[in-house]
Amino acid sequence: MDVSVFIAKRIAFNHQKSFSRFIIRLATLATAISVAAMIVASSFVSGFQNAISQKIFSFWGHIRIVQNAPVQSLASQESEMQPLGSVLKIIKNQKDIKTVEPFATQSAVIEFNKDIEGVLIKGVDKDYDFKNLQSFLHEGRWIDFPDSSYSKEIVLSSTIAKELKIRLHDTVNVYFISASEKASVRKLVVVGIYKTGIEEYDKMLAIGDIRLVRRINNWGANEIGGYEVFLHDYHKMDEEAYRLNMLLPNNWMSTGIKDVYPNIFDWLNIQDVNKIVIYVIMAVVAIINLITCLLILVLERMKMTGILKSLGSTDGLIQKIFLYHSSIIALRGVVYGFVFGIGLCLFQQYFGFIKLDESAYYIRIAPIHIVWQEVIIICVATFLICYAALILPTIFIKKIRPVRAIKFD
Numbered sequence: 455m456d457v458s459v460f461i462a463k464r465i466a467f468n469h470q471k472s473f474s475r476f477i478i479r480l481a482t483l484a485t486a487i488s489v490a491a492m493i494v495a496s497s498f499v500s501g502f503q504n505a506i507s508q509k510i511f512s513f514w515g516h517i518r519i520v521q522n523a524p525v526q527s528l529a530s531q532e533s534e535m536q537p538l539g540s541v542l543k544i545i546k547n548q549k550d551i552k553t554v555e556p557f558a559t560q561s562a563v564i565e566f567n568k569d570i571e572g573v574l575i576k577g578v579d580k581d582y583d584f585k586n587l588q589s590f591l592h593e594g595r596w597i598d599f600p601d602s603s604y605s606k607e608i609v610l611s612s613t614i615a616k617e618l619k620i621r622l623h624d625t626v627n628v629y630f631i632s633a634s635e636k637a638s639v640r641k642l643v644v645v646g647i648y649k650t651g652i653e654e655y656d657k658m659l660a661i662g663d664i665r666l667v668r669r670i671n672n673w674g675a676n677e678i679g680g681y682e683v684f685l686h687d688y689h690k691m692d693e694e695a696y697r698l699n700m701l702l703p704n705n706w707m708s709t710g711i712k713d714v715y716p717n718i719f720d721w722l723n724i725q726d727v728n729k730i731v732i733y734v735i736m737a738v739v740a741i742i743n744l745i746t747c748l749l750i751l752v753l754e755r756m757k758m759t760g761i762l763k764s765l766g767s768t769d770g771l772i773q774k775i776f777l778y779h780s781s782i783i784a785l786r787g788v789v790y791g792f793v794f795g796i797g798l799c800l801f802q803q804y805f806g807f808i809k810l811d812e813s814a815y816y817i818r819i820a821p822i823h824i825v826w827q828e829v830i831i832i833c834v835a836t837f838l839i840c841y842a843a844l845i846l847p848t849i850f851i852k853k854i855r856p857v858r859a860i861k862f863d
Contacts, residue, residue, distance in 0.1 A: 481747035485787025488736035493795030495732040501821035512586040515682030558667040558679030565627040577664030594646035604665035609646035613656040741843045784840040
């Protein structure tokens with residue numbers, strides 16, 4: 455065994471009471487807290503980004519395909535479009551695509567007890583997979599689709615229902631706005647109330663039958679507003695949207711949902727900056743504590759240093775002793791921090807004890823998503839950075855003279 459490693463272990467695992475033992479525990483605790491804070495911050499930010507993203511994806515898919523419609527507005531898709539068999543075949547032939555859902559939107563005004571509210575009705579067909587939205591259903595059920603005519607049911611958001619004081623099974627008047635004709639009115643029964651927590655959705659979106667939208671706009675039986683495309687892996691959204699744009703006819707447009715709601719996704723991306731700031735602050739705290747601990751260890755072991763030098767030990771060997779000792783402290787801190795950080799994340803994941811203001815953060819319970827790759831990088835990087843930072847204070851050992859060190863008290 456290397457002499458420096460042997461001596462470092464004897465010092466590190468010495469259970470005699472001393473002032474340095476308190477400093478070592480303090481440095482270990484500081485390192486553990488730093489690592490735990492980085493793990494928790496990483497898991498919270500990843501969970502927050504995933505939770506908000508999935509809410510948006512659930513309502514509009516990962517990719518939206520429309521014909522001759524601008525990206526910026528959902529309401530602008532009210533012009534009819536004929537779903538071509540060749541277009542649908544191109545979409546479904548892509549291996550990364552999970553499902554394709556037709557939809558159409560129509561601006562309207564809901565009136566109940568003389569109170570009114572503007573909405574955007576999203577029409578879906580009977581084959582629409584409501585499983586994506588099931589977690590948002592606050593009360594009631596989704597609409598039923600009769601075999602003939604259109605469904606006279608509608609699902610509203612909790613925000614709209616609260617503002618108009620609408621309850622389940624109430625009948626509302628829905629006025630459809632048209633630039634060319636007079637507004638037409640339909641009486642629809644509220645059978646469900648949903649809540650996403652995203653104000654941009656909850657303030658404007660209602661869900662109805664696509665056949666109602668066709669009737670209002672005098673469309674044919676197969677005309678739609680566009681396609682929602684759901685992928686197996688949403689990380690391939692931009693890549694798949696670009697590929698579809700290359701394959702689809704010129705009058706069709708494929709757009710990733712991130713480009714439809716850039717404000718929300720830009721806000722989510724800013725959270726990565728907050729995460730990096732936490733990383734830097736916690737790393738600095740760990741490094742400062744370990745450097746302070748190492749200097750105290752050197753001062754406390756001044757006599758030992760003098761004796762070793764008088765016996766012919768080199769500065770390099772003595773540096774290794776203190777460096778290995780400090781590395782053991784850092785490693786302990788990283789391991790304790792890993793256990794505490796993961797434990798706290800799992801506790802939040804299963805019990806949800808940390809609550810958030812849903813009006814500000816779009817979610818009620820702070821979500822957790824442990825990215826194990828990031829956790830491993832945090833632990834390994836923290837240890838390596840601390841180890842590299844500890845090399846600098848060990849240079850102080852070269853200035854220690856054996857005679858003065860032995861007399862040091």
